[in-house]
Amino acid sequence: MDRIMEIIHVYKEVIAFALVGLLTLLILKRYWDEISFWLMDLGYGLPVIGRVVRLSKSLEFNAQSRWFHSEETLAQAYIDHYDKLHADPEYYDKCSSYLARAGETGRHPFAWYMWILVFAMVAIEAMGFSYVLAGFTIPGASENVLKLGALGISLLVSVLLVGFTHWTGKELYTNSLMAKARSWWSHDSRQGAKLVESDHEITIEKNNADDGEPKYVQLLNRVSATGDAEKRFNVTIGTAILVIAIAIGATWVRGIVLEREIQAETTGIVSQIKQGPSQSFYPSALTQPQAQADIKSVEDGNTLTREGGWGTFIVLAVIFVFMQIFGVLTGFKFGFVGKESPGAYDTVSRFKTRNAYEAHHKTRRTAILRTGGRRLLDLQQRLARNVRERGTTAEQKDAASHSESRDIHAYLERVLRQEDETDRKKVERDAANAAQRQSSAKPQIAPASPKIGEPISRPQPDQVGDIDIEETDEQMEARIRAEMRQEVEAGAEQARLRKEEERRAREAAIRARLQAQQAE
Secondary structure (H helix, E strand, O other): OOOHHHHHHHOHHHHHHHHHHHHHHHHHHOOOOHHHHHHHHHOOOOOOOOOOHOOOOOEEOOOOOOEEHHHHHHHHHHHHHHHHHHHHHHHHHHHHHHHHHHOOOOOOOOOOHHHHHHHHHHHHHHHHHHHHHHHHHHOOOOOHHHHHHHHHHHHHHHHHHHHHHHHHHHHHHHHHHHHHHHHHHHOOOOOOOOOOOOOOOOOOHHHHOOOOHHHHHHHHHHHOOOOOOOOOOHHHHHHHHHHHHHHHHHHHHHHHHHHHHHHHHHHHHHHHHOOOOHHHHHHHHHHHHHHHHHHHHHHHHHHHHHHHHHHHHHHHHHHHHHHHHHHHHHHHHHHOOOHHHHHHHHHHHOOOOOOHHHHHHHHHHHHHHHHHHHHHHHHHEEEEEEEHHHHHHHHHHHHHOOOOOOHHHHHHHHHHHHHHHHHHHHHHHHHHHHHHHHOOOOOOOOOOOOOOOOOOOOOOHHHOOOOOOOOOOOHHHHHEEEEEEEHHHHHHHHHHHHHHHHHHHHHHHHHHHHHHHHOO
């Protein structure tokens, strides 16, 4: 422990810098959305060199949208952050359902302070035998070099052990989920039930794609990387070999060092006994028994030292092994194995209900629009001054003097309308492709050939529905085209109506928010 404290004292600046850097990275990761927005807004608002000042010098005008290009650039930057905070209550429900179907409801990630705790415990344990190993790795080195070597070996061993034990815990946890899926499958009485992953590509957005599948298939869709429910112990076996090898190797090296120290100490003491001053003044008959008694006493002491040392080494090896078992248990208890479970957890962990989730994002979206509106107004005022001084067209002059309708909310409505139009075209295109695939997949059944001498019987029109059996190929092709066109039109109309309802709801929400802001 004294050696460890000495190393910490010598390298306290390096350790402090590493801890501060780690804490900074964790804060950036946790609050990156807020920090990135703050930095962007700061970049726009700086005097003299800010982006608002630079954009105000550009008088390019978009005649189609009736907006200055600089206005569109600024508004789009804030709308991009606004879109990141689009709080869809259905998405919150999908995240909760995704975790439930992956069997990971109630689990928590492996927190950063737990990583530090586990790594520190393993590093402290590894420091002891790392110093011993450094003596053999760097023979003849000075004490300071040995300390550096011990620190490097300790870090290397700690990283390997922490990583492999955590990975092993995840593998064992995955195996427990596979066992659960196999148990569900064994109790499934349906004919032909298969314990394999379905063809659906399941994500959080497409979480409902396998609603009709059994629970074990839903679990495999989200957890299994190979599409089956087979248990695997590759990492577990590798980690066990690594831990046992280090435990035995470290104990053996410690034993060698102990034997070397005992031998060196015994040799020096025995030499002093045999060459002591009493050996030259008294007859050997008198001194020999005393010398043998002294040597016997030294050997008894060495035996006790050896037994105590080996007992200590065995205890340290047991502690080392159980510490790795603790690392495996933490990996089994914490963390996620679902393909998109971490993202789903990030969404639902901070909010107890979907209403809290929606309210939080609504507040932040309102703040973004308010900030963006102030920046846009500042830009428009600067543009108006520059147009008066350097403007060249009547359109620029008119647009600069009538900017009331070009606020951040108007730009948001414009973006939403463009997105709705894009979605509508995509739905129509998907419906057309689906209808085409459906029509091409219809089997063509050839009529059975009549036997020789058997009269040919033709089905009556009432036997084949509304299709005339006597229609020609051209008539059949025209009929099929008409059916396909009707299917496409029906699908497009349904999609259009659905999108129209969504657009009206969004417009109503925006208008209500604008009215509330005006009332304030």
